[in-house]
Amino acid sequence: MAQKDFPPLKPKVVLGVVAHPDDLEFTSAGTVAKFVADGAKAYYFILTNANKGSDDRSIQPDALRDLRRKEQRAAAKILGLTDVFFGDYDDGTLECGQAVKRDIVRVIRQVKPDVVITMDPSVLYSAERGIVNHPDHRAAGQAALDAVYPLARDHLSFPELLAGGLEPHKTPTLLLVNFEKPNYYVDITDVMQAKLDALCAHTSQISNPEGASALVRSWAEAAGKASGVHYAEGFVRIDIRL
Numbered sequence: 184m185a186q187k188d189f190p191p192l193k194p195k196v197v198l199g200v201v202a203h204p205d206d207l208e209f210t211s212a213g214t215v216a217k218f219v220a221d222g223a224k225a226y227y228f229i230l231t232n233a234n235k236g237s238d239d240r241s242i243q244p245d246a247l248r249d250l251r252r253k254e255q256r257a258a259a260k261i262l263g264l265t266d267v268f269f270g271d272y273d274d275g276t277l278e279c280g281q282a283v284k285r286d287i288v289r290v291i292r293q294v295k296p297d298v299v300i301t302m303d304p305s306v307l308y309s310a311e312r313g314i315v316n317h318p319d320h321r322a323a324g325q326a327a328l329d330a331v332y333p334l335a336r337d338h339l340s341f342p343e344l345l346a347g348g349l350e351p352h353k354t355p356t357l358l359l360v361n362f363e364k365p366n367y368y369v370d371i372t373d374v375m376q377a378k379l380d381a382l383c384a385h386t387s388q389i390s391n392p393e394g395a396s397a398l399v400r401s402w403a404e405a406a407g408k409a410s411g412v413h414y415a416e417g418f419v420r421i422d423i424r425l
Contacts, residue, residue: 187366189420192356194218194297197225200287200327201302202277202319203233204255205385209399210360211300212262213371213378214416218298219263220374228268228290229255230283230323235274237387250387258381277319279304279326285341287330292349301327303359303419312362324359331357332423358418362402365417368410375403375414 197218199207207215207227215225233251234244242250252269259267268290272283291299304324308315331354334340338351345351358367371378382399383392406415 187420189367189422192298192369192420193221194223194356196294196296197223197298197300198291198294198296198354199225199227199300200290200323200330201227201229202231202317202323203236203274204229204251204258205382205388206302206320206323207300208258208378208382208385210302211358211416211418212258212381213374213403213414214300214358214369214418215264216262216374216377216381217369217371223297224265224294225263226266226268226290226294226296227255227259227264228270228287230270230286230326231272231274231277231319232270233274239387247387251385254385254387258384261377261381261384275319277322279322279329283322283326284330284334285344287327288335288341289344289349291330291335291354292344292352295352296354298356298358299327299331299354300358300418301360303361304328306361306363309363328357332425353423355423357421357423359421361419362417365406365409365419367420368406368412368415368417370407370410370412370415371403372407372413372415375400378403 232248234248302320302324304321379396389395403414406417
């Protein structure tokens, strides 16, 4: 997918919706930091409790959940986020159901984002990169898409939210994380260090900070080369017209 010409994107409110702590740091925290530097308020919604992703045989699920939330808050502070919301769906079991969609709609109606960043649910795997996309990533992306359009928009969807004072909201732009077929790039050159610092805040997941930083830097360099800057992050951008 070739890069397209889009109007400038300078949101006032940004919401990232993903499955796990560190998902956004690996993929799009530079873009979040860039938007914050330009004056936006930014929020994360982490859908799972991340209570399974550890090689430490001594740690219990509740302790892992608490640790990973602490790490995500530390990363958020580095990036300048306004707040982080946490869901409590068990790691590895996330499904694109009505309860998850309702939770996302609730947060969308609370913070009223101009841009929602999430995973592209159409990405199942990348043979070239040797990656199978985590099922939680796919479920989070699909649920976020459904929440943005049409559920957060329609007042008759989840009437209990409207009864609780949460008015419908139309999010004009989606940025979907897709390393294979981006049509839009964000220059993150000036905030690359903040992205790496935020990534390395996830100490339970990153045993080799130098190696992880080098890998993520190589991704940003490749995206930068494709878009004519030093470091960039690429997305499928959708400007919703309906």
